[in-house]
Amino acid sequence: MTEDRLEADLAAMWRIRAFEEKLQALHKSGELIGSVHLCIGQEAAPVGACTELVDGDALFATYRGHGWALAKGTPTRELFAELLGRATGVNGGRGGSAYFSAPEYGFYGENSIVGAGASHAVGAALAGKHDGSGRIAMAVFGDGAMNQGAVGEAMNFAAAFDLPVLFVCENNRYSELTPINDMVRNDQLTERATALGIPATRIDGNDPARVRSTVAGYAAEARNGGGPAFVELITQRLVGHYIGDVQQYRTRAELEADGLVEPLAVATSALAGSGVDTDAIEGRARAEIEAAAEQALADPFADPDTAKEHLYA
Amino acid sequence: MTEDRLEADLAAMWRIRAFEEKLQALHKSGELIGSVHLCIGQEAAPVGACTELVDGDALFATYRGHGWALAKGTPTRELFAELLGRATGVNGGRGGSAYFSAPEYGFYGENSIVGAGASHAVGAALAGKHDGSGRIAMAVFGDGAMNQGAVGEAMNFAAAFDLPVLFVCENNRYSELTPINDMVRNDQLTERATALGIPATRIDGNDPARVRSTVAGYAAEARNGGGPAFVELITQRLVGHYIGDVQQYRTRAELEADGLVEPLAVATSALAGSGVDTDAIEGRARAEIEAAAEQALADPFADPDTAKEHLYA
Amino acid sequence: MPELTYAGAVNAALRRCLEELPETLLYGEDVAKPGGVHGVTRKLWKDFGDRVFDTPISESAILGSAVGAAMLGRRPIVEIMWADFFLVALDQLVNQAANVRYVSGGRLAAPLTVRTQQGNSPGACAQHSQNLEALFTHIPGLRVVVPSTPQNAYDSMLSAVHCDDPVVVFDNRTLYFGEKQEVDTSAAPAPIGGSTVRRTGSAATVVTWGAITHRVLEAADRLAADGIEVTVLETPWLNPFDHDAVHASVARTGGRLAVVHEANVTGGFGGEVVVRALEAGVLSARPVRIGAADGRIPAAPALAAELLPGTDRIETELRTLARD
């Protein structure tokens, strides 16, 4: 059972990894234009957390949100299409890599303003209190976002009104090019939540099972009227903040150490000797992604004549 | 010695109380125009804290800042003049009750945007790090301001860079007309500071000696490079949020209980039997205030012809 | 028809929205149990339970949660107590609310209404005196209305709440407890937009919005006493703005146009009104913009009065315009 789960998780993580790596290639070839933030190394978080969200729940992520959108079920082709400026993209190319949404899949959007999505999740939970849906909402943001006033306001707001919001902080130890320990005196971010009266845990964010069980527990409490919770996921990105960031601020040793604990490596080792063909998992993921990218590249570009539509109702 | 100190503190508190009560009268008579926020009941905080600030230090308060300005040495006449729109006011009438400054006395101003002054104090401390002054800065704000993102940002900023800022939170249990416990899940506000790595204490804010010793300790640490500290002062206002607020949100019982613990009542009882003539203290304060108000009322109004001056250098 | 103050009219409109639209919520600092610091939302909390609630002093969370709730099908009405306070959280309107519909290609919407009030009142400090509508009229995706009478306030609120896009409603606190007026509270909600001719005359067209409309009408009355009749066109809706009505009126008044607002002149929305008239080719005389001097607003009433457009100054400038 555990192995089955891990196998499925590895497959889900490979889909994300392959998607992101394909974006690297598309960026290099000039087909993907603009600033792109990859989640390579952080795949365990969406894969672990999203299975605990059900229809009607609402997820809010950041510019580093491709993995979250995919884990919520956004089709790969429509996501590629979005990032490639195609009419078939989830937002017809208007959102792009850093600011798309796919509400049909419960993905209420990325956000390119650090910390701004946290209060949207609070609002989604508030809506749920009144529309009978019993919805919970999840807000995902980084360690650096914890220093943005808006995030503190959102957390206190949810706490004051017992709103069912799961605040998920992906702590990859960097905000852009700056390490967390230069920016805070106390790097135990859960304490900030606790101080607001919000139950909080800091866990290994590279273990999808651990992420899942932690989210599951808090989600159940939230659905029972227990209010918000805060989960800090210790993780790492294996690539730059954006494509093109050469990470001069990180040592080779640090990157190598990160490579040993990153979720795909860990899951792959864990499955060694189990009889699971992890190479085949990777292969299937890459094949799916290649095909999706291929289709998206064949899709028509967004039509400039529509550029003014949908500004107002 | 303690009694001398208490006597002096009572005198200082009476000056503030008398000042504020005179404003009530001037508001009623129509001579004081606009929104005015009195600190009646909260006088122990400025009286206790300000003696620990020295020349070169910088104090930043809120719209409820008359007491802080007076405790820092702002002359009563110039303060009355400011509130009465006179040319002789500390800002020539431009600041008014809710937004004046008196930098000559180390009072870098009130602020009418909740929470906005906290980062100014951080900046003043930052300046001190570079100008050789060894300055410490003090930011005063209320319990409600703790829910304003800007305050959290300012505190983390000071913590991250070990800046000598004393954050003083006057917890009077209300933001305007709304009680704190409707607005937070955890009313132990010091925990928010601790979570940022900032030493913090919650004390009786009605006892000027206790306020003084606490501030003294943190001020000494800050001057020694220890960085910021946070002091939560439990106190109460005996009057409405602004003149005119009839406080329908408070019970008679609550107001009566507050009247028993408010700093002037407490200090007066403490001095009973000591031979100190507390009535005389009150009398001297009221006389000084009356005279100052009288002078200010005789001062010329700000000259409309100067209204456009000083917009730019 | 009930006789209502401006505040009463807003209250009645909010009550009707809360009654007729179950998806509405009403929240902000001190709006529920205290009934609002200006008493505008009195008693609504009693009747609508937890759909009306007080919030922490967290403008970003107020506006941001409204955006989120609106995306998920609610129709939040939130209060920013003073327009000046928008500035701590403007992101949530400009970078967030304004983008929701467009960027999602219409898959999402942000039907929220923000109530606020602005402007100077005697003794108010520089941080509680600004007129900031022009910051919002420059932002595509937001709707903006600045009413001036009880009826106007009632109608605007109804239209705003029914609008499927974010709308900012700017009151002026000096209007809240002015004279009562009969207010028609029975009409169906109108679509947003439109303008009202407040008086007619051929000497010039004076376009105005918000509290200062009353000073403009006063000035117009004084001119009328001297036989100079101007048209006063009140345009509470700044987005969508009724440029057509302005241009038609200017054409009828000898190509003469004045725009009066309390905001400072440079970069004020008055400039946009003038340029559009110019672009439409309806101006024959040099237009006049009347607004606050470009400066900060001092607390001392005598100083502030020097900078803000008063009835006398409006009268003088309109007189010159009509004469030229």
Next chain:
Amino acid sequence: MPELTYAGAVNAALRRCLEELPETLLYGEDVAKPGGVHGVTRKLWKDFGDRVFDTPISESAILGSAVGAAMLGRRPIVEIMWADFFLVALDQLVNQAANVRYVSGGRLAAPLTVRTQQGNSPGACAQHSQNLEALFTHIPGLRVVVPSTPQNAYDSMLSAVHCDDPVVVFDNRTLYFGEKQEVDTSAAPAPIGGSTVRRTGSAATVVTWGAITHRVLEAADRLAADGIEVTVLETPWLNPFDHDAVHASVARTGGRLAVVHEANVTGGFGGEVVVRALEAGVLSARPVRIGAADGRIPAAPALAAELLPGTDRIETELRTLARD
């Protein structure tokens, strides 16, 4: 004279300020050790120690601490990485920095410089594409400059830092690593303000600022090839704005005026430029405003291009203006 890119010129100006003015500080997100996400502040940290530092993602604390430090005698230069991010903390400029000198009656000042960059670059999302200068030009107490060339950027930064009031410097990231140019880095800092004639011609005056200046010059070259010579007046300083130069030039070019900016037209600063010319009585032909369509900016480059003013559109509109 050194040959510098725009980024290099800004870097050189910052270096000079840090060297010559010991009261300067330079800080913001990623500006020190990483040298800025666009590489503009490279190596300054190495040479100026803790006067140059990285900050948390806390725009309110960045701007607010700059206000406080400035009040206490420092001359902070801070970065807001994208102009869009101002909106989470605009209070600190509008309600705070802009008031310091005026409200204190000159007893305090806020000599701070905010560096930022704005505008669209291909693929940038709606939250990283806005041109927001008009929000600032409406605010008395703030100074605003939008340079376009290495020399311009160098000079503006020097003037801004020496200015005793708050100045916002808007770069455009697409300019940072364009062609190198010789930059005179030796002149004394000039007072803020002023404008530059970038080319002369009698057919019309085209006023512009920021990155789009380059498109305007391109369009002007194309017109010149057809014998239509326009004057291009670049006005990097929007506050103080060189209205006199505009009016004099318009008077010399048959009363024909066009204003071009990348910001959307409604409420853009172009409107103010036009109205002032109208008020000055120098217009003879209908003026032209060229800017982005009033809308949000989509990420797909093909969609964004449809809304933003490109060289072709500028050329066409100028041609029509010159012909009328």
